[in-house]
Amino acid sequence: MSVDESQSRTVLIIAPDFTPSSYPPALRARFFAQHLPEFGWNPIVLAADRRHYEWTVDPENEKLLDPTLEIIRTGALPLKWTRKLGFGDLGLRTLWHHWWALSRVCRQRRVDLIFISLPPNSPIILGRLAHARFGIPYILDYNDPVLTEYYWKLPRAQRPPKWALVYAMYRFMEPFALKRVDQLVGVDNSYMAGLFANYECLQNVEATPIAFGVEPSDFAYVRRHPRPNLVFDRADGYFHISYVGRGGPDMNAALRALFEAIRMGRQSTPELYKRVRIHFVGTTYAPKAEGLYQVLPLARECGVDDIVEERPARVQHLDAIQILLDSDALVVVGSEAPHYAASKIFPYILAAKPLLAIFHEESSAVKLLHETCAGNAVTFGANRPPLSIVGEIGTVLQELLRLPAGWRPPTNWEKFEPYTARAVTARLAEVFDRTIQSTTTHT
Numbered sequence: 088m089s090v091d092e093s094q095s096r097t098v099l100i101i102a103p104d105f106t107p108s109s110y111p112p113a114l115r116a117r118f119f120a121q122h123l124p125e126f127g128w129n130p131i132v133l134a135a136d137r138r139h140y141e142w143t144v145d146p147e148n149e150k151l152l153d154p155t156l157e158i159i160r161t162g163a164l165p166l167k168w169t170r171k172l173g174f175g176d177l178g179l180r181t182l183w184h185h186w187w188a189l190s191r192v193c194r195q196r197r198v199d200l201i202f203i204s205l206p207p208n209s210p211i212i213l214g215r216l217a218h219a220r221f222g223i224p225y226i227l228d229y230n231d232p233v234l235t236e237y238y239w240k241l242p243r244a245q246r247p248p249k250w251a252l253v254y255a256m257y258r259f260m261e262p263f264a265l266k267r268v269d270q271l272v273g274v275d276n277s278y279m280a281g282l283f284a285n286y287e288c289l290q291n292v293e294a295t296p297i298a299f300g301v302e303p304s305d306f307a308y309v310r311r312h313p314r315p316n317l318v319f320d321r322a323d324g325y326f327h328i329s330y331v332g333r334g335g336p337d338m339n340a341a342l343r344a345l346f347e348a349i350r351m352g353r354q355s356t357p358e359l360y361k362r363v364r365i366h367f368v369g370t371t372y373a374p375k376a377e378g379l380y381q382v383l384p385l386a387r388e389c390g391v392d393d394i395v396e397e398r399p400a401r402v403q404h405l406d407a408i409q410i411l412l413d414s415d416a417l418v419v420v421g422s423e424a425p426h427y428a429a430s431k432i433f434p435y436i437l438a439a440k441p442l443l444a445i446f447h448e449e450s451s452a453v454k455l456l457h458e459t460c461a462g463n464a465v466t467f468g469a470n471r472p473p474l475s476i477v478g479e480i481g482t483v484l485q486e487l488l489r490l491p492a493g494w495r496p497p498t499n500w501e502k503f504e505p506y507t508a509r510a511v512t513a514r515l516a517e518v519f520d521r522t523i524q525s526t527t528t529h530t
Contacts, residue, residue, distance in 0.1 A: 095129045096199040098519060099192060101210050103181045105134035105158070107148040109404035110372075111299070111430065112230060116204050118300050118508035119515055120156055126516035131198075132158045133188055135181045139163035145403035151305060161188045178207025186213060193221045200519055204228040208257060211264040218267050224526045226518065227264065229273035230299070230430075232281065268292060269522050272515065274299050274430055275451060295518050298451075299430030300511035301437050309408045317406070318366050318398065321413040326362045326488065329414040331407045332431040334370035334381025334399075337422040341445045342382060344473040345420060346389035348480035353391070359488050363394055365418070368410060369401040376400035411438035416487045417462075421446035425468075433506055436461040439495050441487045445473075445480065455506070461498040463487075 102116035120130040137144055139162065152158075161184035166175055174180075192198060201223050203214050214225030265286050271294040273279045279294040319327050334342070353360045370381040376399040386395035402410070411417060417440045419432060425447050432452040435442055442462030446453050449468065456464040463483045467473045504510055 095124065095127045096519075096523065097129045097131060097197060098123065098200045098202050099189065099198050100130050100132045101185060101189070101201065101203045101213055102132055103135045103163075103177045103185065103207055103210060104140075105132055106152055107137060107144040107146050108140060108142070109145055109148060109401070109407075110142070112204055112206055114302075114404060115228075115230060115299055117152065118302055119202075119204075119512050121153055121302070122509045122512035123516060125509070126513055128516055128519055130156065131192065132156065133185055133192075134158055134160050135163050135177055135184075136160040139166075139180065140177065141166060141175055142401070143403075145405060148404060151302075151308060159188055159192065161185055176207055176209060178209030182209055182213070185210060186216065189213060189217055190220070193217065193223065198223055199523060201225040202228065202519075204230060206231055209260065212260050215264050215267050224269040224522050225267075226270045226272060226522060227268055228297075229271065229278045229282075232278055262286060262288075265289060269526065270295065270518055272297050272518060277425075293518075293521070295514070297511050297514050297518075298506050299433060300506055300508045301433035302508040303437060305404070306408055306412070306434075306437055309405055309412065314405055314409045316409055316413050318368055318396075318402075318410055319364065319413070324362065325364045326415045327364050327366065327413070328416045328418055328487075329366045329368065329410050330418050330420065331368045331402065331410055332370070332419070333372065334367065335422075337424060338381075338420050339385060340423050340473040341420045341467065342385050343389065344467070344477050344480055345418065345445060346386050346391050346395070347474065347477045348484060349391045349394075350389050351477065352481045352484055356485065359485060360394070363488065365395045366410070366414075367395070367397040369399070369407065370397060371399045372401065373399070408434065408438075411435065411440065414438075414440055415492075416441040416443070416490075418443045419445070419452075421450050421452065423447060423473075425449040432456070436498065436503060439498060441490055441494060442496065443480070443483050443487060445476075459499050459502045461496050461503070 100116055100120055104110050104113045106113055106117050120132050123130045161181060163180040163184055169175055169180055201214055201217050203210050205211060205228060211227060214227060217223050218225055266288050271279050271292060273296055276296045283289050367382040371379045373379050379399045380397050381399060383392060383397040386392040411434060417435050419435050432455060436459060444456055444462050444464045446464060446466055447468060448466035453464045453466055456462050465476050465479050465483060467476050
């Protein structure tokens with residue numbers, strides 16, 4: 088139900104990466120901004136001008152925006168300068184510009200709350216600065232951990248460039264930002280659990296898990312406005328299985344199990360796999376992705392690279408939806424990290440295609456698939472290493488390949504509704520309301 092405008096409050100959403108960008112942080116911020124007015128909150132989005140994005144954007148994404156949404160776009164330090172200093176991070180490049188825009192807005196009108204969604208991570212400090220200067224409460228939204236020990240466990244060659252420097256910077260920024268934070272939000276409880284263990288200042292801070300969510304109207308838009316599929320021709324007679332999303336070392340074990348299952352299946356039932364083609368799309372975030380294969384080397388090791396194609400470059404949001412809708416079946420592979428939230432599972436479910444998911448048994452995606460009956464989840468864990476589930480993966484694959492054309496899973500859409508963009512925004516609005524009530528009580 089819509090809320091009377093006279094009763095609405097204003098939230099400033101700091102999202103350097105925003106529409107027309109197709110990156111996950113941009114999508115999450117858009118989902119929230121689209122639906123917050125329904126729950127009594129007027130959003131103002133503070134974003135970087137599209138000219139300053141290092142990656143390609145899709146102007147058509149702006150057709151998905153509410154034309155009444157107020158967006159303040161700022162400049163940024165030019166990449167040609169910052170590259171000489173050794174960094175290109177959009178959050179760092181917009182930090183000064185965003186602070187001045189934020190200050191101007193807060194001086195000119197009433198802002199009740201500031202909401203900062205991460206990544207990029209550098210704007211995390213703007214909340215505390217605004218709190219100190221204007222007394223405005225702020226909430227931090229963790230889509231990924233800021234400080235993580237994961238990369239220290241990898242061989243030096245596999246760590247991101249300048250990781251040591253980035254880690255040192257975040258060791259300053261995160262505790263500074265968390266010192267006065269009012270509430271925390273994150274796509275999964277596990278992303279926030281470590282914060283409470285590491286920072287005593289958070290003892291009285293509430294943390295609320297809010298899933299990434301998915302916008303059904305985006306799928307409806309693509310169905311009304313089909314886009315060219317540059318990955319495969321759905322009418323070429325092959326059975327196309329697709330995965331759209333990142334790869335990486337943390338997914339290699341599950342990928343190897345998948346490819347071993349395919350290799351064994353081709354030996355036992357070769358006729359079943361003759362028409363199969365498997366596509367991995369958008370497996371790296373790197374702006375220049377040519378040759379940065381995350382998946383193909385593993386497929387080659389397992390001897391199935393003749394039916395596996397990888398396109399490392401990320402595709403635009405609407406193109407990704409088109410690929411999912413055109414596919415005969417979908418496969419989604421999770422991380423070896425126990426609590427990997429796998430936000431990409433939501434569009435896979437919404438595509439309503441035969442689905443094979445390979446996840447750690449503690450991933451929230453496994454529970455979701457079981458609740459909604461939207462796909463087959465094969466799990467691994469501490470007592471079930473990925474290579475021990477090869478046979479189970481092979482069985483599910485054979486079942487998918489034998490399904491009649493056009494088959495749809497018996498998805499329980501009522502169980503799925505809490506993960507829609509509108510539903511997750513409703514929960515965020517409740518967090519906003521509690522924040523305002525709490526700050527009012529203590530003033």
